[in-house]
Amino acid sequence: MSDNSHSLNDLSTATRAESGGSDSGREDATDSGANTPMTESSAGGKMTIEERAARMEALRAKMRESTAANRKDLIAEHDKAKFSVKAAARLEKQRRLAETLRESMDAEERGEDIERKKNWEYSIEENDEWEKRKSRKDRRADFQFHDDAHAARRKYKKDLDLIKPDLVAYQAQKEAAMSQGSALQAFSGGSSSNAVTASELLYRDANTLLYGDNKPSEEAIDRVVGKINH
Template sequence: MPSRKSKQPKPAAVEASETPEPAAEVAVEEHIADVEPVETAEGDDEASEGSPKAGSEDGGSGGATPKITMDERAAKMAELRAKMRDSTAANRKDLIAEHNKSKYSAKEAARNEKQRRLAETLREAVDAEDRGEDLERRKNWEYSIEENDEWEKRKARKERRADFQFHDDAHAARRKYKKDLDLIKPDLAAYQAQKEAALGLGSSSAVQSFSSGSTSNALTASEHLYRDANSLLYGDNKPSEEAIDRVVSKLNLDIDKRAKFSRKRTNEEEGDITYINERNRVFNKKIARFYDKYTAETRASFERGTAI
């Protein structure tokens, strides 16, 4: 019996000594498992960038992939960001330009241009005054005699055309004739062809043959080309179809204008004139707006002659 009691505690001791070993192994394995992901995470870039083994495993049959360092990646990213900034600035600049273009109309642009030229003129006048120069005299030095004569003619013609009052029928007819002449553009090519046909010359030797020809033939051709009131030639001119169409369109335009013309009469809608000037007309209109409903019967009685 005692021997059996001494033998029974041994298996318990053995079990007690064997049970800590699996717990220690589990703890070590858990510690390794916790540490390994950190090591692999830190080594991924190294394996992908600098490890020849990884390159041989990934592209064993296709060759080694190009190696890109972090500096190259940073430079590429900086380049892309610079392009993005430039494109954003260009798009915003175009957007502002389109907005300003739609904001200002052609009339406003013309007014701004007029103001700019006026500012330049004033600045030139101030600069000339500071230098002690006569601005008008300095500008006149830049014009030739021919340009001055042309300017005087244009100024006189403009003053004559600014007179829209009716003087007599002859004056009105002359104004209409001058206005129609502005719409006629001379056809120099057709005139040159007519001149060559009248003189019997070619286009290249017109002047030379005309000077070397006989005097009598030249005078006859000149008389046929440049006719006056004493010429007996009449009705031999054949206008082109374009010239006929141009005359017909001008006549139709005059007929349409004459049909649509209507002289505006300012007092036609208002009726009787109850004012002596424009200021009095506006005042009477304001008074009528407030008091016509009270004085309409009284005014009607005065007009009928039945007022008390």
């Protein structure tokens, strides 16, 4: 009987010890969970703040690498296109040179004058224009600087060569002047002074009293501004 009572006492003591240990384990787990900055449980496949920050930094690094790679590819494509244009121009120049050399060799074998044969391809008007340009270039072959007036004159002469007459604007101005003169003649009974006024609207000289009514086009203004800036 005494043995049975001792056994029961030992069993109850062991049971209390086990229950106390489990309670302290739960308390430790609760305390450790309170001290750890867990936003979501890791066992459920969710991330902590540190893991989120690390992932964000990895995404930013990947974005920087992608931007750098895209920029590198863009520069490579630009260089390739530039090289393609230069290569095409170089090949075209080489092709023309080879064709000229071949024509010269063929003409030499046949005993022909290549320069004379080339001149057959141009008309009389084109040849006269070429001769004028050549003689004008020879007259302006003095590239030495003498003074500011001489340099300004050479620049002025060079700019005159670039001026092209605007026949469309001239025709429109002529039609407007003549139509205005016709209206004045119809209103006043065909006076000769109105006809003179209409003529002065189109053909003006130093004695013309009309002035200050010219309105240049936007293209003309842009051309003058571009010439001044350069």
